[in-house]
Amino acid sequence: MDIEALFGLSGKVVLITGASSGIGLHIAKVYAQAGAKVVLAARRRDRIDKAVAELRLQGHPALGVYLDVTESASIAAAFQEAESHFGAGIDVLYNNSGIIYQKPFLEQEESEIARVFDTNLKGAMLVAQEAARRMAMRGSGVIINIASTAGLRAGGMLSSYGASKAALIQMTEVMALELASKGIRVNAICPGNIETDMQESLKAFEQALIRRTPMKRFGRPEDLDGVSLLLASEAGRYMTGVSIPVDGGQVLAWM
Ligand SMILES: NC(=O)c1ccc[n+]([C@@H]2O[C@H](COP(=O)([O-])OP(=O)(O)OC[C@H]3O[C@@H](n4cnc5c(N)ncnc54)[C@H](OP(=O)(O)O)[C@@H]3O)[C@@H](O)[C@H]2O)c1
Known part of the structure; x- marks a missing residue:
């Protein structure tokens, strides 16, 4: 068995949204090391x-494109630019852009609720649609949605964020169902607490969160390397519609 061919991404074109920081930036580097031509997309040019x-x-083939997932014109333009640059379609979409507001339910403002859903759900859906339309024409593709354990269990002060991620998990299943016949696999990763800029807003709860994590530490972006390679590569060829927690056991011990 050729392990490199199984888990590698040699020659594949991968577009990563939210690649300007945190998980997206890290995974762009991992996919590049796995042989992919990577397209890094976000607003912070x-x-x-x-x-x-x-x-x-x-020595890695890479391209940066401006992308605001809340603006459909910018989504189409980003895909167009990426495909023209590499002269090939996007093989893998790492659908990762996201924002968080951590506030009590009664204090969440309308503008904050709208922003979370526009980015985490509507934005993710529009990006996935753009990718899937193009993949369907070629008869193959892989989409990986970055959800959250907050979409699997109730997290205090995360009503809009958790609801947006729960909806993304549901959307993953429907997409998998509808797109399998077009050769497109769709799965989700549900990270627990991962040390990135996003965690800054959770600082006050850090120790309590670590205490209730069976593995007694927060995750790091590199803890997502294995699952991200599995789902993107040939190794995941018979997997679709699953949402995989990567959380040090957090969802098992949720109270
Ligand atoms: N860190 C965690 O504990 C954790 C846990 C579970 C799930 N997640 C999910 O993992 C994903 C990545 O988060 P992270 O932890 O890496 O946080 P991060 O460093 O804050 O990254 C978020 C990324 O989303 C991008 N983004 C935000 N709004 C956007 C928009 N309108 N258009 C395009 N891109 C946008 C940002 O880029 P620009 O601002 O440059 O556009 C940034 O690159 C998110 O979906 C998050 O919900 C994170």
Whole structure:
């Protein structure tokens, strides 16, 4: 068995949304190391450009594209630019952009609720639609939605965030159902607490969260490497419609 061929992404074009920081930036580097041509997409162009320059210096084919998932015109433009640059369609979408507001249910403002759903759900859906339409024409593709354990269990002060991620998990299943016949696999990853900028808003609860995590630590972006490679590669060829927690056992001990 050729393990490299099984888990590798040689020659594949992968578009990662939210690649300007945290999980998205890290996974873009992992996929590049696995042989993929990577497209880093987000709004903060300076960060994307810096990451792309570093990847190219290491010899990896990489492209940065501006993307605001709340603007459908920018989604179409990003895919167009990526496909023109590499002269090939997107093989894998890592659908990762997301935002969080951690506030009590009664204090969440309408604008914050709208922003969370526009980014985490509607934005993710529009990006996935754009990818799936293009993949369907070629008869193959992989979509990985980044959900959260907050979409599997109730997390205090995460009503809009948790609801958006629960909906993303449901959307993953429906997409998998509808798109299998077009050669497209769709799965989700549900990270627990992962040390990124997003965790800054949870600082006050850090120790309590670690105490209730069976593995007694927060995750790091690299803890998502294995599952991200599995789902993107040939190794995951018979997997679709699953949402996989990567959380040090958090959902098992949820109270
Ligand atoms: N860290 C955790 O504990 C954790 C746990 C479970 C799930 N997640 C999920 O993992 C994903 C990545 O989060 P992270 O932890 O890596 O946090 P992060 O460092 O804050 O990354 C979030 C990314 O989303 C992008 N983004 C936000 N709004 C966007 C928009 N309108 N259009 C395009 N991109 C947008 C940001 O890029 P720009 O601002 O440059 O556009 C940024 O690159 C999110 O979906 C998050 O919900 C994280």
